[in-house]
Amino acid sequence: MSQGCQQPTAQERTLQVSTELIATARVGAYHHLTFVAPGVAERAQPGQFVALAVGGETSAHLLRRAFSIHQASPGGPCGGTVEVVVAARGPGTRWLTGLRAHHEVNIIGPLGRGFPLPADPAACVLVGGGYGSAPLLWLAAALRERGCHVEMVLGAATRDQLFGAADANRVSDGVTVTTDDGSMGVKGWVSVVLPDVIARSGAEVVYGCGPMAMLRSVTDIATAHGAIAQVAVEESMACGIGVCMTCVLPVKGKDGLTRMARSCVEGPVFGGDRIRWEAFGNGLCRVPEDAEGAASMRAHR
Amino acid sequence: MVTGSDGTVVSPTIDMGIQLAGMRLPNPLMSASGCAANGRELHRFFDIAALGAFVTKTVLADARSGRGTPRMAETPSGMLNSIGLQGPGIAAFADDDLVWLKSVGARVLVSIAGNTAGEFADVAAALQGSPAFDAVVGVEVNISCPNVANRGLVFACDPRSSAEVIALVRQSLPAVIPIFAKLSADVTDIVQIARACVRAGADGLTMINTLLAMVIDTDLLRPQVAGVTGGLSGPAIRPVAVRAIWQVRAAMMEGRIRTVPIIGVGGVRTGDDALQLVAAGASAIQVGTATFNDPTAPIRVNRELSAALQGKGFARFSDAVGIAHTRLDQWR
Numbered sequence: 001m002s003q004g005c006q007q008p009t010a011q012e013r014t015l016q017v018s019t020e021l022i023a024t025a026r027v028g029a030y031h032h033l034t035f036v037a038p039g040v041a042e043r044a045q046p047g048q049f050v051a052l053a054v055g056g057e058t059s060a061h062l063l064r065r066a067f068s069i070h071q072a073s074p075g076g077p078c079g080g081t082v083e084v085v086v087a088a089r090g091p092g093t094r095w096l097t098g099l100r101a102h103h104e105v106n107i108i109g110p111l112g113r114g115f116p117l118p119a120d121p122a123a124c125v126l127v128g129g130g131y132g133s134a135p136l137l138w139l140a141a142a143l144r145e146r147g148c149h150v151e152m153v154l155g156a157a158t159r160d161q162l163f164g165a166a167d168a169n170r171v172s173d174g175v176t177v178t179t180d181d182g183s184m185g186v187k188g189w190v191s192v193v194l195p196d197v198i199a200r201s202g203a204e205v206v207y208g209c210g211p212m213a214m215l216r217s218v219t220d221i222a223t224a225h226g227a228i229a230q231v232a233v234e235e236s237m238a239c240g241i242g243v244c245m246t247c248v249l250p251v252k253g254k255d256g257l258t259r260m261a262r263s264c265v266e267g268p269v270f271g272g273d274r275i276r277w278e279a280f281g282n283g284l285c286r287v288p289e290d291a292e293g294a295a296s297m298r299a300h301r
Numbered sequence: 302m303v304t305g306s307d308g309t310v311v312s313p314t315i316d317m318g319i320q321l322a323g324m325r326l327p328n329p330l331m332s333a334s335g336c337a338a339n340g341r342e343l344h345r346f347f348d349i350a351a352l353g354a355f356v357t358k359t360v361l362a363d364a365r366s367g368r369g370t371p372r373m374a375e376t377p378s379g380m381l382n383s384i385g386l387q388g389p390g391i392a393a394f395a396d397d398d399l400v401w402l403k404s405v406g407a408r409v410l411v412s413i414a415g416n417t418a419g420e421f422a423d424v425a426a427a428l429q430g431s432p433a434f435d436a437v438v439g440v441e442v443n444i445s446c447p448n449v450a451n452r453g454l455v456f457a458c459d460p461r462s463s464a465e466v467i468a469l470v471r472q473s474l475p476a477v478i479p480i481f482a483k484l485s486a487d488v489t490d491i492v493q494i495a496r497a498c499v500r501a502g503a504d505g506l507t508m509i510n511t512l513l514a515m516v517i518d519t520d521l522l523r524p525q526v527a528g529v530t531g532g533l534s535g536p537a538i539r540p541v542a543v544r545a546i547w548q549v550r551a552a553m554m555e556g557r558i559r560t561v562p563i564i565g566v567g568g569v570r571t572g573d574d575a576l577q578l579v580a581a582g583a584s585a586i587q588v589g590t591a592t593f594n595d596p597t598a599p600i601r602v603n604r605e606l607s608a609a610l611q612g613k614g615f616a617r618f619s620d621a622v623g624i625a626h627t628r629l630d631q632w633r
Contacts, residue, residue: 248370
């Protein structure tokens with residue numbers, strides 16, 4: 001995976017487009033929104049995201065909401081479409097999920113670096129937590145096109161909060177579902193079933209998208225089985241385009257030095273072994289003492 | 302609307318060019334420090350050389366990791382940030398970022414800071430070692446970042462500390478490079494601070510920086526940003542910027558401060574917003590937080606401002622600077 005792996009380059013051109021919402025659907029606890037986004041769909045890769053403006057031109061909510069692309073479909077009768085999955089949790093997402101078809105939404109994308117795909121066919125496991133599974137069905141299809149064996153592990157607190165479980169069979173060679181409350185599949189976390197799935201499938205790569213604690217555990221399990229972890233992180237963003245410096249996390253570079261990396265332009269997908277997981281806890285992320293520039297913060301915080 | 306001899310509608314030209322403390326700029330719109338990184342990211346959306354000037358993220362002597370996260374909280378018509386001046390340090394900035402900015406033809410207003418007055422001067426001096434120093438059209442001295450350890454004691458809250466920094470930076474740069482003191486509105490009397498900076502050699506003023514503020518996460522019942530407090534920005538603070546610019550401009554008109562150009566910044570999202578700051582006394586405008594909503598905001602605001610001024614019959618942008626002061630006198 002480390003060699004011969006095609007790392008998507010950071011997008012050379014970024015588009016800001018006014019898009020039309022053409023379909024909305026409730027899926028369990030989530031809303032599935034489809035936008036006609038010509039230019040965005042054609043260039044998007046699994047793992048990349050879009051940043052949506054909310055509330056209209058005079059909105060008091062200035063910050064864009066970032067969503068992982070669930071599906072990008074170039075062409076089509078009215079131009080390429082981009083689909084996202086939204087959980088209505090705050091005023092911005094409530095505004096989005098309250099929209100009806102034909103409403104205009106300003107979208108920037110595709111943004112960030114997507115999931116690196118193996119150059120040669122390899123067995124892969126895709127692990128999604130909650131609606132973190134949104135980009136994984138598309139990724140699964142892309143991997144299978146390359147001849148990869150694809151297994152999926154989808155977990156959530158409850159059956160209602162699972163996403164994509166019904167469609168996962170169509171795009172993969174095996175699906176394992178877990179719920180914290182046992183309302184569907186195996187009772188417990190994805191970490192309960194993941195070791196077996198990796199061992200059984202001989203997976204060389206484990207892809208993950210979901211809460212940080214889950215991604216850490218996915219990385220640990222993958223590493224213990226000699227597999228590579230590629231995880232898409234979810235950090236709070238204000239801009240999505242690399243200028244606000246809010247979505248940072250400590251990431252170890254190839255030179256071994258840890259830097260506070262922007263998840264919007266350097267991620268959102270990182271090698272799991274690069275992330276300094278020990279820095280996270282209690283809803284906070286601390287700057288590791290050995291991170292570049294950490295010493296000057298102690299002198300002047 | 303003007304109709305040409307052949308009956309077609311032609312837009313009257315308006316001169317948006319400015320002379321800012323000796324620097325000629327094609328238009329008055331700029332990015333705002335800390336809202337545009339160092340150019341490459343926004344250049345994917347528009348040609349940053351089209352800006353009057355590109356204002357860089359504040360650079361200090363050494364590389365800084367910035368703070369932990371969360372670093373941000375959304376607020377009504379704005380946001381709170383607590384980044385902690387993350388950046389590469391002046392050497393990497395001078396050798397890399399500034400060189401790139403010059404390569405795309407940007408006119409650069411470099412924002413600098415330091416832990417001490419001496420560090421400000423060292424950063425200013427080191428800037429001159431850059432092979433791209435000729436792209437620099439000015440230095441913005443960030444004496445007002447609220448995201449510092451001793452928050453209540455930022456340089457810009459004290460006239461003597463402000464003057465000390467400005468005097469040292471002024472001595473560290475060639476006279477042809479104008480320096481702008483970036484002020485905080487979190488003070489009892491901003492005119493007093495402005496006067497101290499101008500007397501110490503500031504060639505202009507940038508007003509205003511973010512306002513020190515705080516948000517509580519009501520789920521966790523704790524401060525929402527890891528740095529506890531942060532800087533408030535966005536349209537929510539625009540009326541504060543207009544007030545601060547008005548007060549300092551008035552003091553200049555009354556002869557209480559030597560007249561120097563003011564770069565207005567604070568909550569500008571549209572051309573009409575910009576016009577408020579201009580009419581209050583700003584000779585140039587920076588667009589910051591609005592860029593997070595619309596990456597093209599700085600050049601869009603320039604277009605909108607130009608159209609608004611044309612619509613009101615102005616032939617030159619500079620004729621509108623501070624005009625609200627005279628209108629009030631007429632009315633009285």
